[in-house]
Amino acid sequence: MADAIRMIDLYVMGKQYTVPETLTIIEALEYAGYQIKRGCGCRAGFCGACATVYRIAGDFELKVGLACQTKVEPGMYLAQIPFFPGRKALFDLERIRPSVADFARLYPEVFRCLGCSSCTKVCPQDIDVMQYIAYLQRGDFARAADLSFDCVMCGLCVSRCPAHIVHYNAALTARRLYSRYLAPPDAFLKERVRAIEAGAFDHELQQLIDADKTRLQELYNNRDIE
Amino acid sequence: MVYTPHLQELMKKVEETRPSRVGVHYPRMTAAERQEVLRRFHPDFIEAGFRQLQVGVDKGSRVPLEMADILEAGSRLRGAALDLNRCAYDVDVLVIGGGGAGASAALEACAAGVSVMVATKLRFGDANTMMAQGGIQAADKPNDTPCIHYLDVVGGGGFYNVPELARALVMDAPLVIEWLESLGAMFDKKEDGTMNTIHGGGTSRKRMHAARDYTGAEIMRTLRDEVYNRGIKVVEFCPAVELLLDSSGRAAGAVLFNLETEEYLIARAKTVIIATGGSGRLHYQGFPTSNHYGATGDGLVLGYRAGAKTIFADSIQYHPTGGAYPPQLLGLLVTEKTRGLGGTPLNINGAQFVYHLETRDVESSAIIRECKERGLGVPLPTGSTAVWLDSPLIELTHGEGTIERQLPAMLRQFARFGVDIRKEPMLIYPTLHYQNGGLLIDEHGRSTVENLYVAGETAGGIHGRNRLMGNSLLDIVVFGRRAGRHAAARSGEVRPDGFSLEHVWNYEKELESTGSAGGRVAPILLPRYTHR
Numbered sequence A: 001m002a003d004a005i006r007m008i009d010l011y012v013m014g015k016q017y018t019v020p021e022t023l024t025i026i027e028a029l030e031y032a033g034y035q036i037k038r039g040c041g042c043r044a045g046f047c048g049a050c051a052t053v054y055r056i057a058g059d060f061e062l063k064v065g066l067a068c069q070t071k072v073e074p075g076m077y078l079a080q081i082p083f084f085p086g087r088k089a090l091f092d093l094e095r096i097r098p099s100v101a102d103f104a105r106l107y108p109e110v111f112r113c114l115g116c117s118s119c120t121k122v123c124p125q126d127i128d129v130m131q132y133i134a135y136l137q138r139g140d141f142a143r144a145a146d147l148s149f150d151c152v153m154c155g156l157c158v159s160r161c162p163a164h165i166v167h168y169n170a171a172l173t174a175r176r177l178y179s180r181y182l183a184p185p186d187a188f189l190k191e192r193v194r195a196i197e198a199g200a201f202d203h204e205l206q207q208l209i210d211a212d213k214t215r216l217q218e219l220y221n222n223r224d225i226e
Numbered sequence B: 001m002v003y004t005p006h007l008q009e010l011m012k013k014v015e016e017t018r019p020s021r022v023g024v025h026y027p028r029m030t031a032a033e034r035q036e037v038l039r040r041f042h043p044d045f046i047e048a049g050f051r052q053l054q055v056g057v058d059k060g061s062r063v064p065l066e067m068a069d070i071l072e073a074g075s076r077l078r079g080a081a082l083d084l085n086r087c088a089y090d091v092d093v094l095v096i097g098g099g100g101a102g103a104s105a106a107l108e109a110c111a112a113g114v115s116v117m118v119a120t121k122l123r124f125g126d127a128n129t130m131m132a133q134g135g136i137q138a139a140d141k142p143n144d145t146p147c148i149h150y151l152d153v154v155g156g157g158g159f160y161n162v163p164e165l166a167r168a169l170v171m172d173a174p175l176v177i178e179w180l181e182s183l184g185a186m187f188d189k190k191e192d193g194t195m196n197t198i199h200g201g202g203t204s205r206k207r208m209h210a211a212r213d214y215t216g217a218e219i220m221r222t223l224r225d226e227v228y229n230r231g232i233k234v235v236e237f238c239p240a241v242e243l244l245l246d247s248s249g250r251a252a253g254a255v256l257f258n259l260e261t262e263e264y265l266i267a268r269a270k271t272v273i274i275a276t277g278g279s280g281r282l283h284y285q286g287f288p289t290s291n292h293y294g295a296t297g298d299g300l301v302l303g304y305r306a307g308a309k310t311i312f313a314d315s316i317q318y319h320p321t322g323g324a325y326p327p328q329l330l331g332l333l334v335t336e337k338t339r340g341l342g343g344t345p346l347n348i349n350g351a352q353f354v355y356h357l358e359t360r361d362v363e364s365s366a367i368i369r370e371c372k373e374r375g376l377g378v379p380l381p382t383g384s385t386a387v388w389l390d391s392p393l394i395e396l397t398h399g400e401g402t403i404e405r406q407l408p409a410m411l412r413q414f415a416r417f418g419v420d421i422r423k424e425p426m427l428i429y430p431t432l433h434y435q436n437g438g439l440l441i442d443e444h445g446r447s448t449v450e451n452l453y454v455a456g457e458t459a460g461g462i463h464g465r466n467r468l469m470g471n472s473l474l475d476i477v478v479f480g481r482r483a484g485r486h487a488a489a490r491s492g493e494v495r496p497d498g499f500s501l502e503h504v505w506n507y508e509k510e511l512e513s514t515g516s517a518g519g520r521v522a523p524i525l526l527p528r529y530t531h532r
């Protein structure tokens, strides 16, 4: 029942190629003959390596997306962004706190947001980037952490920001601060770690290691399941 | 709606049977049934997909054809003008591979006060670790213990696991969660701080910790950020193409290849940690893969040529739920959490045919059987077959909004290509996912070659012949840290001398004498998908 796959024309950095219409942008580049080195990581929308800008013939809009997560369209003008410089503040997590003052020392540009919303418009993950920047300005690390969580750090926001903010790095710092200092700790985890370090399970585990395969099989097949 | 009219017609059967399936438990297979379905349908049992190695330390052992092809290949360095005495980098510990295992190793080695460098093929973090969605296991609940975890690990692994490695895995697990949290990784929690944990295939306790369905990404970006904070040197787009050994045959560095300038660079070290990840991009038996672009098994090649032994290299994990349609999703992982939350596989009649949380090998084999033997798969416009994964059942069981909250990455990914998984079931088929075996290590991450450590998916023995979900993210941090610590300590004791590639030339000679080189060169570094 295989249907014939339609071929379409598109342009890679201005040159025309004909490719099957079912491909993603990355696959189309490969189909055209490019051996990709930069701009390709997970091929599944998780790593942010493949940020891309493109236009469609006849359309005024400059579009953006993840090349591995965008299907080709007829008349696309494609280019890859191999690298986009972004600043990362260096810090010692044990020596900073989730406070506006500490954060402003690391990422002063966050407080210069012009409110243009370019970052939000460009985000391939549909994150309200400008909103989490606003949370950061207020020192609301919990909300910023929650809202920015699905960020894949592709850097498209940074490429468009007139205030030179490096949103993804600021957000990552915020999440680390939130988790380290504000998220409630799991009470039992500590207890378990102490028990392991005190050797509480050593004996029982050694018995399992010493057990022969038949015995292990029996234990395994009859273990109770939560 | 991207489903064709025919698929939409078939989807109606799923909708018809759905109300009658809510809350109904399909029976698990018996041990005998599991064996039977594995033996007849698991790709590891398809003999035509394997051959015996004719060279090297594991001569005579059986590995997948595609893996044999890269192990029995010549060096990229043949004929290259190289001066081993002109070294670009000279460090105590050289970490090869910037995924979760490499980052963990680098952090621990750095904490021990030695000089560390990470050389990696793509960007730091372009790695399988970044893609892991479902979760990470650790026995940190009152009704669970490392011993119960151990039993799950070895039972899932077919009782082939190296016991000391499985022990290290489960005993370090809660410590790893604590360490990651101390670095600021955000796990899903309840308001009082209690970790949210669920089941995964083959678990007997709910011990899967998650960070939504970006668990690996959360771990990877946190570790990477910390590596930068500590000032550890990271060299990107510079894969290792060979190890250097010293005159006593001990690992003493690597030859790196700058992918952009195409120069070779010598990196000397006192100890070396291979953390190059898996080999899904070799596409064993023609399967699509869930793995990242750089998963070409390079570490196996480097290590094997230097004389490191492998274990269970013929054991490959096929994840039961790879995307099958629309074609842009081919091979991409549908996280096991989808089944953990109660999404069930269904055949063309909308009927369940296997318990949804069997171990991966069993679940995959049952899906292959449903399509290949029973002919009850769903025919796709692409010409292949698949089965449904009933994701809307999750909403029906746990309430509307569950998918958006718990599976945002999946929701987004399918929506990008026109499928709303809250309302429409997914189409799935097994995908090549994980290398269960690899280079043999001990509980400190030592390979069988002196001063050579291996951590992460490249290593073998921990999971026996089948890894359970959530134990790989765990293993890369457990053994990454162990290898980092041990390699750092060891680096203070060694003084390598006489750097050489003799082992490579000797391996090539052996290869020529058997006539099995076939003109191939490895590691292949990047898969070729160009259309010619």
Ligand SMILES: Cc1cc2nc3c(=O)[nH]c(=O)nc-3n(C[C@H](O)[C@H](O)[C@H](O)COP(=O)(O)OP(=O)(O)OC[C@H]3O[C@@H](n4cnc5c(N)ncnc54)[C@H](O)[C@@H]3O)c2cc1C
Binding pocket: B096, B097, B098, B099, B100, B101, B102, B119, B120, B121, B122, B123, B124, B125, B126, B127, B128, B129, B130, B131, B132, B133, B134, B135, B136, B137, B215, B216, B238, B239, B240, B241, B275, B276, B277, B278, B290, B291, B292, B294, B295, B296, B298, B299, B333, B433, B434, B455, B456, B457, B458, B469, B470, B471, B472, B473, B474, B476, B523
């Ligand atoms: C889609 C997906 C989902 C998964 N989900 C889960 C899950 O939910 N739970 C779980 O426990 N496990 C999961 N896994 C498995 C787990 O993520 C991986 O096994 C694990 O992250 C591997 O870590 P690693 O550090 O060994 O390798 P990787 O993270 O792959 O890192 C290896 C690194 O080495 C680099 N490299 C490769 N060759 C060279 C070379 N020659 N020189 C230098 N560098 C090189 C690579 O580019 C890469 O950066 C999943 C895997 C995938 C693919």
Ligand code: FES
Binding pocket: A039, A040, A041, A042, A043, A044, A045, A046, A047, A048, A049, A050, A051, A066, A067, A068, A069, A152
């Ligand atoms: S390649 Fe990773 S997001 Fe596209």
